Amino acid sequence: MLTCRPTELLGTSWVLLAGLLVPLQQAAEILEPLTSKVAAVGSPVLLPGLGNITQVYSMQWEYLNGTSSHTILQYYRGSHSPAIHASYTGRAVFHPSNGSLLLEGVQESDSGIYKATVNMGDRESLKILLEVLKPVSRPQLRSSALKAQAAGEVLCEVAEGRVDTITWKKDGQPLPPDRGFLLSSSRSVLYLRSAKKSDCGSYSCNASNGISWEETSLNVTVAGLSPPLQDVLRIAVVAVVFAAVSAGGLIIPICQSEKLRIRGELWRWLSAYTCGLVCIASILAGTAGGLWMREEGPSVAIILPEIALTYIMVVTFLVSTTVTFQPTNLTQLKSKAEEGCTDFMDVTILTVSTAAVSALPLLAIFLCYHTTQGRLKERDTRWADMERSFEMSQRSSKDALSTH
Known part of the structure; x- marks a missing residue:
């Protein structure tokens, strides 16, 4: 049978009580109120103390880094100045009247928990969480x-x-x-x-x-047309202008009367020029379609006209080289309108300048034609006058013979 003496029981109780007090003390330290302060890099920071400490025996400031601590300074009543750790010499200033600590020129590495303890035995303490930050730069x-x-x-x-x-x-x-x-x-x-x-x-x-x-x-800004599609629009505008001018070169001679219709050498030049414009317009329209598909992806609505334009290019090139042209059906390119907030591109100057340049040879041909027609009309008039005068002379001769 085991027996225990009262003295042994008392000793064991003290050991158990001490073992319980240690975790309670650590929990109490964890639950101590934590004050937060934020400071900018390079600025001074004042860490407040516990108030009036003129009646206290000692005070200590520590820097807590995880599980370890680094003593900043220790102050004892009656001493002229606190004992400051070498790493804080020149940048830590202690105020004995209230126990506050002034840190000069703080850096990001100074961020952490600072603990002030008054009277080591009583362990009255204060913890301050200091964050040292750099100002944010302009975004x-x-x-x-x-x-x-x-x-x-x-x-x-x-x-x-x-x-x-x-x-x-x-x-x-x-x-x-x-x-x-x-x-x-x-x-x-x-x-x-x-x-x-x-x-x-x-x-x-x-x-x-x-x-x-x-x-x-x-x-x-949200662009209605991307830069590549703006190039597509420019090329398409030039192609449409060339097609319109060449259509004029086709329609005007067809609408003329049989007597005034262009024939001969001028017809050959007009046919060659009009056919060349159609070929160039087809090349430009085909290029615009290819660029469009490169940006927007393949589309049947573009592929089928591309095939037709390829055929027109080949035919008009061959016809222009042989200076024989038959009117063909022309198709117009439909442009895609996109929603956007940018101003729509002004193509007025491009349209007018392209029409003027491409129409100059056409005007020259028609001017040449009308000049030639004027000469032919003058010659016909002269021949008609000669024929009338000849007929009148013949009639007068017959009249004279009949009277005799």
């Missing part, structure tokens, strides 16, 4: 090339400083938080899944942390 805004009915994005990036929040605005009005997506702590992207006219405007990106904020704006 950089970039936008992808946006065109109507296509996906695009606006990117906001902050080069320096820890960023806590990034918010977006459009024309000064906040956008819903779900519109912007954080790619990282310093990058946010705003997706425009199907760009349209209402997406045009001024977008602002605001980046902030505990000590600063910066904002940048960018004007975003």
Whole structure:
């Protein structure tokens, strides 16, 4: 049978009680109130003490780094100055009247928990969480090339400083938080899944942390036509003008009367020039169709006219070389209208200049034709006058013979 003496039971109880007090003491330290302070890099920071400490025996400031601690200074009542650790000499100033600690020129490495303990035995303490931050730099805004009915994005990036929040605005009005997506702590992207006219405007990106904020704006436009499609439009306009001029060269002679119709050498030049314009217009229209499909993808509505234009190119080239031309049915190119907020491209000057240049040879041919027709008419008139005078002389001769 086991027996225990009272003294042994008392000793065992003290051991158990001490074992219970250690975790309770650690939990109490964890649950101590924690004050937070935020400071900018390079600025001074005042860490408040526990108030009036003129009646206290000692005080200590520590820097806690995880499970380890580093003593900053120790102060004892009656001493002239505190004992400051070598790494804090020249940048730590202690105020004995209230126990506060002033840190000069703090850096990001100074971030952490600072603990002030009064009277080591009583362990009255205060913990302060210090965050040392760099001010955020001005955000950089970039936008992808946006065109109507296509996906695009606006990117906001902050080069320096820890960023806590990034918010977006459009024309000064906040956008819903779900519109912007954080790619990282310093990058946010705003997706425009199907760009349209209402997406045009001024977008602002605001980046902030505990000590600063910066904002940048960018004007975003949605192009109705991309630069390659604008080139397609220019080429198509020139092709249509050439086709219209060549149509004029075909229709005007056909509409003339049989007596005034162009014939001979002028007809050959007119046929060759008109046929050449049709060939060039077909080449330009085919090029515009190819560029269009490269941007928008293959389409039956473009492929079938491309085949027809290829045939027209070959035929008109062969006809122009042999200076024989038969009128062909011409097709007009339909342009695609896109929704956008940019001004539609003005092609008036291009149309007028192309029409003027291409019509000059045609005008020269018709001028030459009318000059020739005037000469022929004058010659015919002269011959008619000669015939009338001859007939009149014949009649007068007959009359004279009849009287005799």
